[in-house]
Amino acid sequence: MKAVVLSEPNQIEIQNVPLPKARQEDECLANVEFVGMCQTDHQLTQTGLPEKRILGHEVVCRLPDEESFFVLNDEIPCGKCSYCVEGLTSHCHNLRELGVNDNGGYAEKLLAPRSYLHPFDFKNPALGVLVEPLSCALRGVKRILTALALLPVSSSPQTLILGGGVSGALVTYLLNRDSSFSGNINLYDITKEKLSWSEYLSINRIKKPEPDLAHVIIECSGSSKGLETAFKMVRKGGLVCIYGVPRPETVFPISPLELFAQEITVIASMAGVTNEIIPKAIAIIEQDEDFFNHLLGRQVALEQVPEELLTWKPQPGTRTFVKVGGKNGNL
DSSP, rough: EEEEEEEEEEEEEEEOOOOOOOOSEEEEEEEEEEOOOOOHHHHHHOOOOSOOOOOEEEEEEEEEOSSEEEEEEOOOOOOOOOHTTTTOOOOOOOOOETTBOOOOBSSSEEEEEEGGEEOOOOSSSSGGHHHHHHHHHHHHHHHHHGGGGSOOSOOOOEEEEEEEEHHHHHHHHHHHOOOOOOOOEEEEEEOSSSSSOOOHHHHHHHESTTTTOOEEEEEEEEEHHHHHHHHHHHHEEEEEEEEEEOOOOOOSEEEEHHHHHHHOOEEEEOOOOOOOHHHHHHHHHHOOOOHHHEEEEEEEEGGGGGHHHHHOOOOOTOOOEEESOBBBBBB
16 A cells, blocks of 8 residues: 655655554554644654654544544553553553554555544545544643633633644634633734634734733744743733644743742643544534634645655645545545
């Protein structure tokens, strides 16, 4: 089968590889239909991995003899370690993560446990690539809402989203629809281009962040500049959430003394996809496909993936996605 294989840092290419063979009883061979191109894939392409790997974790697939499309839960925990027992399955000591430490979806076929494939019925099946990032956002927003209790204001916290990419869009969307959140949301992104999702939600875009205004700043860009801006702009006693994935070389932009003196609360949210949260994400997209269609960007072919991951130029505010299957699927 054709697959996109990362062999070393910035060495990624289309190869013909053997079909994967099941290693466990519940594993099945699925036909890949769509894959979302996440910034994590770009970062892994740059840094490389300990061994050759097929990347791609935002996967939509189909199974032989079944009509449904399925979305992959790429995080497969052991269920036995102390972190699994505490419900922190993304921190599992033995986590199998398809597209990271095991082969993922930039291929014609994918081997995955059947219980980690979730059926859905969207009018546009390509929207399935947004289920995994929305699942991550659901967990992130839950952590943010919990931390709001530490703020000096009990209602209407001024909230600034840094980064108008898909991560920022999903966090904003979930906060905007949550009845328990009464904050005023502003958005800042370095691009001057239109972000159709923010216009759809009528979110105010600011031209330049101003210090001492926001009680809550959610850093969604993953950039070192974004992280620096978050700590420079947040009010004393405020909350900073690190949501965008920082690059490996990024250093913390504030000293412990400054953090202490300003009484800034810092939280972070990484992944958190589970078999319990994915159906919730599916239900949200089913109810509002019009919004989520704004987040789909360019469609590319499997053969274009290496160049896309090396150059990384997604349309602002959208997810580039790969169409792998044929017109009617590749069953």
